[in-house]
Amino acid sequence: MACSKYEYVKKFEQESILLPNTYVVIRIDGRGFHKFCESHNFEKPNDERAIHLMNRCASHVMELTTDVMLSYGQSDEYSFILKRDSTLFGRRASKIESSLVSLFASCFVFYWKDFFPDLSLKYPPCFDSRSVCYPTFENLYDYLCWRQVDCHINNLYNTTFWALVQQGGMSPLDAENKLKGTLSNTKNEILFTQFNINYNNLPAIFRKGSILIWKEVKEVVKTNPDGTSVSR
Amino acid sequence: MACSKYEYVKKFEQESILLPNTYVVIRIDGRGFHKFCESHNFEKPNDERAIHLMNRCASHVMELTTDVMLSYGQSDEYSFILKRDSTLFGRRASKIESSLVSLFASCFVFYWKDFFPDLSLKYPPCFDSRSVCYPTFENLYDYLCWRQVDCHINNLYNTTFWALVQQGGMSPLDAENKLKGTLSNTKNEILFTQFNINYNNLPAIFRKGSILIWKEVKEVVKTNPDGTSVSR
Amino acid sequence: MACSKYEYVKKFEQESILLPNTYVVIRIDGRGFHKFCESHNFEKPNDERAIHLMNRCASHVMELTTDVMLSYGQSDEYSFILKRDSTLFGRRASKIESSLVSLFASCFVFYWKDFFPDLSLKYPPCFDSRSVCYPTFENLYDYLCWRQVDCHINNLYNTTFWALVQQGGMSPLDAENKLKGTLSNTKNEILFTQFNINYNNLPAIFRKGSILIWKEVKEVVKTNPDGTSVSR
Amino acid sequence: MACSKYEYVKKFEQESILLPNTYVVIRIDGRGFHKFCESHNFEKPNDERAIHLMNRCASHVMELTTDVMLSYGQSDEYSFILKRDSTLFGRRASKIESSLVSLFASCFVFYWKDFFPDLSLKYPPCFDSRSVCYPTFENLYDYLCWRQVDCHINNLYNTTFWALVQQGGMSPLDAENKLKGTLSNTKNEILFTQFNINYNNLPAIFRKGSILIWKEVKEVVKTNPDGTSVSR
Ligand SMILES: Nc1nc2c(ncn2[C@H]2C[C@H](O)[C@@H](COP(=O)(O)OP(=O)(O)OP(=O)(O)O)O2)c(=O)[nH]1
Ligand SMILES: Nc1nc2c(ncn2[C@H]2C[C@H](O)[C@@H](COP(=O)(O)OP(=O)(O)OP(=O)(O)O)O2)c(=O)[nH]1
Ligand SMILES: Nc1nc2c(ncn2[C@H]2C[C@H](O)[C@@H](COP(=O)(O)OP(=O)(O)OP(=O)(O)O)O2)c(=O)[nH]1
Ligand SMILES: Nc1nc2c(ncn2[C@H]2C[C@H](O)[C@@H](COP(=O)(O)OP(=O)(O)OP(=O)(O)O)O2)c(=O)[nH]1
Ligand SMILES: O=P(O)(O)OP(=O)(O)OP(=O)(O)O
Ligand SMILES: O=P(O)(O)OP(=O)(O)OP(=O)(O)O
Ligand SMILES: O=P(O)(O)OP(=O)(O)OP(=O)(O)O
Ligand SMILES: O=P(O)(O)OP(=O)(O)OP(=O)(O)O
Ligand SMILES: [Mg+2]
Ligand SMILES: [Mg+2]
Ligand SMILES: [Mg+2]
Ligand SMILES: [Mg+2]
Ligand SMILES: [Mg+2]
Ligand SMILES: [Mg+2]
Ligand SMILES: [Mg+2]
Ligand SMILES: [Mg+2]
Ligand SMILES: [Mg+2]
Ligand SMILES: [Mg+2]
Ligand SMILES: [Mg+2]
Ligand SMILES: [Mg+2]
Numbered sequence: 011m012a013c014s015k016y017e018y019v020k021k022f023e024q025e026s027i028l029l030p031n032t033y034v035v036i037r038i039d040g041r042g043f044h045k046f047c048e049s050h051n052f053e054k055p056n057d058e059r060a061i062h063l064m065n066r067c068a069s070h071v072m073e074l075t076t077d078v079m080l081s082y083g084q085s086d087e088y089s090f091i092l093k094r095d096s097t098l099f100g101r102r103a104s105k106i107e108s109s110l111v112s113l114f115a116s117c118f119v120f121y122w123k124d125f126f127p128d129l130s131l132k133y134p135p136c137f138d139s140r141s142v143c144y145p146t147f148e149n150l151y152d153y154l155c156w157r158q159v160d161c162h163i164n165n166l167y168n169t170t171f172w173a174l175v176q177q178g179g180m181s182p183l184d185a186e187n188k189l190k191g192t193l194s195n196t197k198n199e200i201l202f203t204q205f206n207i208n209y210n211n212l213p214a215i216f217r218k219g220s221i222l223i224w225k226e227v228k229e230v231v232k233t234n235p236d237g238t239s240v241s242r
Numbered sequence: 243m244a245c246s247k248y249e250y251v252k253k254f255e256q257e258s259i260l261l262p263n264t265y266v267v268i269r270i271d272g273r274g275f276h277k278f279c280e281s282h283n284f285e286k287p288n289d290e291r292a293i294h295l296m297n298r299c300a301s302h303v304m305e306l307t308t309d310v311m312l313s314y315g316q317s318d319e320y321s322f323i324l325k326r327d328s329t330l331f332g333r334r335a336s337k338i339e340s341s342l343v344s345l346f347a348s349c350f351v352f353y354w355k356d357f358f359p360d361l362s363l364k365y366p367p368c369f370d371s372r373s374v375c376y377p378t379f380e381n382l383y384d385y386l387c388w389r390q391v392d393c394h395i396n397n398l399y400n401t402t403f404w405a406l407v408q409q410g411g412m413s414p415l416d417a418e419n420k421l422k423g424t425l426s427n428t429k430n431e432i433l434f435t436q437f438n439i440n441y442n443n444l445p446a447i448f449r450k451g452s453i454l455i456w457k458e459v460k461e462v463v464k465t466n467p468d469g470t471s472v473s474r
Numbered sequence: 475m476a477c478s479k480y481e482y483v484k485k486f487e488q489e490s491i492l493l494p495n496t497y498v499v500i501r502i503d504g505r506g507f508h509k510f511c512e513s514h515n516f517e518k519p520n521d522e523r524a525i526h527l528m529n530r531c532a533s534h535v536m537e538l539t540t541d542v543m544l545s546y547g548q549s550d551e552y553s554f555i556l557k558r559d560s561t562l563f564g565r566r567a568s569k570i571e572s573s574l575v576s577l578f579a580s581c582f583v584f585y586w587k588d589f590f591p592d593l594s595l596k597y598p599p600c601f602d603s604r605s606v607c608y609p610t611f612e613n614l615y616d617y618l619c620w621r622q623v624d625c626h627i628n629n630l631y632n633t634t635f636w637a638l639v640q641q642g643g644m645s646p647l648d649a650e651n652k653l654k655g656t657l658s659n660t661k662n663e664i665l666f667t668q669f670n671i672n673y674n675n676l677p678a679i680f681r682k683g684s685i686l687i688w689k690e691v692k693e694v695v696k697t698n699p700d701g702t703s704v705s706r
Numbered sequence: 707m708a709c710s711k712y713e714y715v716k717k718f719e720q721e722s723i724l725l726p727n728t729y730v731v732i733r734i735d736g737r738g739f740h741k742f743c744e745s746h747n748f749e750k751p752n753d754e755r756a757i758h759l760m761n762r763c764a765s766h767v768m769e770l771t772t773d774v775m776l777s778y779g780q781s782d783e784y785s786f787i788l789k790r791d792s793t794l795f796g797r798r799a800s801k802i803e804s805s806l807v808s809l810f811a812s813c814f815v816f817y818w819k820d821f822f823p824d825l826s827l828k829y830p831p832c833f834d835s836r837s838v839c840y841p842t843f844e845n846l847y848d849y850l851c852w853r854q855v856d857c858h859i860n861n862l863y864n865t866t867f868w869a870l871v872q873q874g875g876m877s878p879l880d881a882e883n884k885l886k887g888t889l890s891n892t893k894n895e896i897l898f899t900q901f902n903i904n905y906n907n908l909p910a911i912f913r914k915g916s917i918l919i920w921k922e923v924k925e926v927v928k929t930n931p932d933g934t935s936v937s938r
Pocket of ligand 16: 504
C-alpha cells in the first residue's frame, strides 16, 4: 500500500516487556507539586480536598483497569499494583505506564471541581510514571512499606514544622533548624507538649495514606417468581 | 534513616536511556478515540474544534518543553520531536514519555471548554505514549512522511466514505463495499463527479495535519534614550 | 586528562541489569553444531566423548563462577543457573552472558584433546548465549523440565532414526518419512521390536542430559597433635 | 506437542534489538589479563606474539562475519564494527555479543600454538563483550579515537615504566612515583635522555594498535580461450 515506502520507520520502535509472573507496580508522581500546591493554596501539611481528589482519580483508573489489584496513595503520588498474571497491553511497559498516568492526569482536571468547587484550576498538572517488577510478594510488601514509611516520615516532619510556624509563630527557617536531625520521638514530644497534639490521634489518612482494594459484592442475577433472588 | 530497611526495593527500577545524539520522537495517541468521538458527536470525518483543541494542548506541551523542536498532529495523535542533543530528564524514556502524555491529557480536559463551549466532556480521555529514536535526519523525515501519508490516506477514505453516507444516502456497509480496494484516484473521482468536491481544495489542516514549530521573535531588550530600541 | 575529548562516547553504552531476586539462567548453545558434529564425525545420535567434553567445560565454568548453583547440559547446549541473590558483575546482562560463553568456548578448545586424543579440532567452535530471569522456583523448575523434555524428544527421535538408518539399512529420507508424526510409543516399539532396544535401558546421560551441582565436602582445617583432625 | 506444558518459560526471554541504521561496535576485552599476561610471562610492555595472536583471532572472526567492516585492537581488547545496515542476527544484542566473543575466545586457544610454539597455554582465557550503537560517523570516529588515545597513553606510560625498571634498575614503586602526574613530554624526555629511545620510532603496532579492513581483490571468474582472463 502507499504507506509502505515509509513504514520501515516503525522498526525503530524498541519495545520493553515487563517480566512475566511478577507484580508490576506503576508509580505516578506529580511533577513540581511543591509549586502546584502553593499556587492553589493547599492547606498545610495536608489538604483533605486534594487527598480525596487523588483518591477519586485512582479509583477511576482502577475501575477501568481491573488488573490493578491494589492502589496506594500518599502526597502527590499513587502506586498501582497489577496482579502477577496480568497481560495488560501484553505487559508492554510504555503502554501501561502512559495509559495509566494520562488517565490519572485527565481525571485530576475532570474531577477537580467536585473537590474544589470554589477554586478554579490555575494550570493543567503533570505527572511522571514508571513501572517496576517485583518477583515475590515479600518484595511487593516491602515496596508498600517503603512508600508508607515515606508517608509517615514526611507527615510527622511536616505536621511538626507547620505547627511550629503556624501555631508557634516561628519563622520557617527557625522551624527547620529546630527540627534538623531530630528523631521521631522529639517531634512527637514537640507536638504534644507545645501544641497539645497527640500525633497518633491525627486522621489516619494523613499519617498512613490511602489504599484502594476491590470489594467483593453480591450481585442479583435473577429474581425468582416468589420474590426471592439469586445472587453471586 | 528509618526508611533504609525497605529502600532496597528501589534497586528493582530498571531505567532505559534513549540513545544519545538521536532525534527522539514521542508519539501519543488517543485510546479508544473511535468511541470517544462518537460519544461526543464529533463531526465526520473531521471536527475542527477537536483539531484546534489538540493543537492547543500540543502548543502548551511545547511551551513547557523547549527541547521539543517540532510537533506534528493528525487525527487523535501527536508527535513531539526532541532535538538530537536534548538532555531532557537525562533522556530517561519513562520520564519523558509519561510527562509529555500526562500533560497533554490534562490539557485536553483543561482546554476542552474553550473549544467545546456548549458540550460538556462526558468522561476523561486517555492517551498512550511511546518514544522512538531516529539516528539520522533522513529517518526523521521519513517518520514525518509516514505520519502524513497515514493522515492523507485515512482522510481521503473518510471524506469519501462520509460523502457517500451523509450526502449520497448510502448505508455505511454499502459505502464500505464500494470503497474496498479502490485506489486514490477512484476516491478523488467519486468525490468530484458525485459530490462536486475537489479533494485538493479541502482545508489543508484536514488533508495534511498540523505542524508546530518555534518562531524566532525579536524581543526588545533595551529602550534607548532617543526612543529607539535594541532587540535580539 | 587527554582522553576526555573522546570519552563522551562511553555514554552511548546502554546497560541492561537483570531483575534482582530472580533466578538467572544463562543458556549457551553451539552455533551450527549440526555441521560441527558432521565435520568431526561425532557418533550418532550421541557421542560420549562430546558429552564429557561439554561437561568438563561446564564444570570449569562453575568452579570459577561460584554463584552458579546448578548447571544442566544436553546436546550442544548448557544452562547455568545463578542463585537469586547473585550480584555477579552487578547483574549486568552483557557481562554475565559474554564471560560465561567465552570461557566455555575457550575451555572447549582447551580440553578437546583430553576427550578426542586421536582427532584434531578442525576449526574453532562458536556458541551463543542469552540470560533469562525466572521470578519463582516453579518457573525455574519448569525451565529445567522444558530443556529435559527437549532432550528426551530429540533423543528418542534420533535414536530411532539412526537405528533405522544404521542398523535397519533405511535411507535417511525413508526413515524420516516413517517417523513423521509418530508418537513416543511408536518409536519405543520400533526400537524394541525391530532392534531389540529397550529405550529406557539406554544410558541415562543420553536420555536425560547432565546435571552439575555443588557437593558439600568436609575440609580438614586443623590437624590435632594427637593425629585427629578438625574439619568443616 | 509434548513440550507445550513447559514452553511458556520461553516467554520470559527479553530480547534487546540494536537500533537500526546505527554503527554497532562490539568491544571484547580479556578478563583478568593482568594475571594472564603475568602467568604466561608476556614480554613487557608489549608481547608481539600476543598481538599477532589477537590479530589472527580477529581476522578469523571477521572472515566469518562479513558484516564487520572494520576491527581495531590494542592491549587485551578488540572492537568490531558492524556496518549501519547490518541485519546480523536480526540485530539481537545478545546473539551478536555472544557469538563474536565466544568465537574470538575459542580462536585464541585454537591459534595459540601458532604464536607461542614453545609455551603451553596454562588455562583457558575469558573475555567480556558489549555492544554499543553510534548514530553518526563522527561518533564512530570519536569512538576509535578514544580507543587509540587509550592505547597511546597506556603504551607511553608502560614503555617508560618498564624502561625505568628493566633498564634503569628502579624498583616498580619508585618508577611509579617518578611517573605519577607527569605529562607526555616528560615521559618522552625520560625515554630519550635516559634510555636513548625515541618513542616515535618504536613500532607503530605498539603505539597505535592494529586495524583490520577488507581489501578489494580481483578474482578471476573466467578464463578465455585465448588465455586471457576476466576478473571482478
Ligand atoms: N500544602 C500541601 N502540599 C502538598 C500536599 N501534598 C503534597 N504536597 C506537596 C509537598 C511536596 O512539596 C510535594 C511532593 O513532593 P515531591 O518530592 O513529589 O516534589 P515535587 O512534586 O515538587 O517535585 P518532583 O517534580 O516530584 O520531583 O507536594 C498537601 O496536601 N498540601
Ligand atoms: N468523527 C471524528 N472522528 C475522529 C476525528 N479524529 C479522530 N477520529 C477518530 C477516528 C478513528 O476512529 C479514531 C482514531 O483512530 P485510532 O486508530 O487511534 O483508533 P482508536 O483511538 O479508537 O483506538 P486505539 O486505542 O488508538 O488503538 O479517532 C474527528 O475529527 N472526527
Ligand atoms: N552426531 C551428533 N550430533 C550431535 C550431538 N550432539 C549434538 N549434535 C547435533 C545435533 C543437532 O544437529 C545439533 C544441535 O541442534 P541445534 O538446534 O543447536 O542446531 P545447530 O547448532 O546446527 O544450529 P544453531 O546454530 O544452534 O541454530 O547438534 C552428538 O552427540 N552427536
Ligand atoms: N606484559 C604484557 N601485558 C599485557 C599486554 N597486553 C595487555 N597486557 C596486560 C596489561 C594490563 O594489565 C591488562 C589489560 O588491562 P585491563 O584493564 O583489560 O585489565 P584486566 O584484563 O586485568 O582486567 P579486566 O578483567 O579487563 O577488568 O593486560 C602485553 O602485550 N604484555
Ligand atoms: O523524585 P524523588 O526525588 O522523590 O525521587 P525519585 O522519584 O526516585 O527520583 P526520580 O523522579 O528522578 O526518578
Ligand atoms: O494503534 P495502531 O493500530 O494504529 O498501531 P500501533 O499504534 O502501531 O499499535 P500499538 O498501539 O499496539 O502500538
Ligand atoms: O535455536 P533454536 O531454533 O533451537 O531456538 P532458539 O534458540 O529459541 O532460537 P534463537 O537461537 O534464534 O534464539
Ligand atoms: O574495564 P575497564 O576498567 O577498562 O572499564 P570498562 O570496561 O568501561 O568497565 P567495565 O568492564 O566494568 O564495563
Ligand atoms: Mg520523582
Ligand atoms: Mg512530585
Ligand atoms: Mg512526590
Ligand atoms: Mg496504537
Ligand atoms: Mg487512538
Ligand atoms: Mg490514532
Ligand atoms: Mg538457538
Ligand atoms: Mg546449536
Ligand atoms: Mg542446540
Ligand atoms: Mg572492562
Ligand atoms: Mg581486560
Ligand atoms: Mg583491557
